[in-house]
Amino acid sequence: MASKHKLDFIDLELERIRRNNLYRKLRYGKTNGAYITINGKKLLNLCSNDYLGIPTVKIQFKQLQSSSRLVSGNDESYKKLEDALAKHKSKQNSLIYPTGYMANLGVISSIAKKGDLILSDELNHASIIESCKLSDAQVSIYKHNNMQDLQKKLKHKAKNKFVITEGIFSMDGDFSFLKQITEVSEKANAIIIVDDAHGDFVVGKDGKGTPNYFNVTKKIDLYISSLSKGLGSFGGYVASQNNVIDLCINKSKSFIYTSALPSFLIDHSMKRFESNREKQKKKLEKNTKQLSKGLTQIGYKINSSTHIIPIIIGNEKSAMDFGKFLFNNGVFVQPIRYPTVPKNQARLRISVTAWLSDANIEKALEIFEKAYPKFR
């Protein structure tokens, strides 16, 4: 009998993932505007988070810093972008992290402590879930956008209470009930944190995000976001008052113990931030309306009013088959399965971008119409 290798258990684990139709495989692609080419096949890209589709900006490659920001990696370009992001969010200050994921990990674990209570929406992103685990605070999950549940859970005694929600939910495309959340939280003197990775630069006046859209900007204590989605660049940040930023610089492990983003990426974000975002935002709004309306007319049930349009399928295998059908017909939409969404709530998560032309949208709708009798 062949002797067992100490890593054989990994095969069993992978087999279990495959059996449940949850196996993930990396594919290599080349993106060009509205298209992505995979294995030589040019596909319409309906799963990019580069929502605004800002045309390519030219930046100069600079020498890499190869150090963390607290050592020698704090290029002066950071100052300009952090000032601009603080102003964008009407906050005193901001701090850039290497990614939005790391911003969530670093910020929440730095400010929430033992004896505190974090209330987190049940559909919050994995990076928020992980950040709550990293803090020593008690974590309580409230039902999605359910104010009664939030209110009830806010009655628990704690030193500090935090309410954390996404602005636009990443896998469902619905808005959080920010107006109600701020009202309920204020009554309980709870600190309000919004992760607006998918609403920032995309909704609200001048793309100021979901809090601006609901006219509650001043009520948000900490604003966390990504530079890698609406802005189509790279990185993450938090905007808040000075002492919060100071604490994050002093305590965030995902800020202190990692290399700084290269300054050419910071320049890239700055250039995109200063570009004509309004024009792209209008195009995105038009495209979103056109695609949502077309899908509804075909018969798909669309519950989102934003640029993230999920088509809920349920069964994981059917969602994979749907994705394959679209792929074979020239449209790329990656099916989303557990653990990104709950089991049996697999879906096609369409993300609209300003890259898409009217003809692109018509072509996509043609294929979705062909798919409808097979996968509705």
Ligand SMILES: Cc1ncc(COP(=O)(O)O)c(C=O)c1O
């Ligand atoms: C709600 C939310 N927060 C944070 C992140 C992480 O952002 P980044 O891609 O910049 O790490 C994501 C990414 O998908 C997200 O959806």
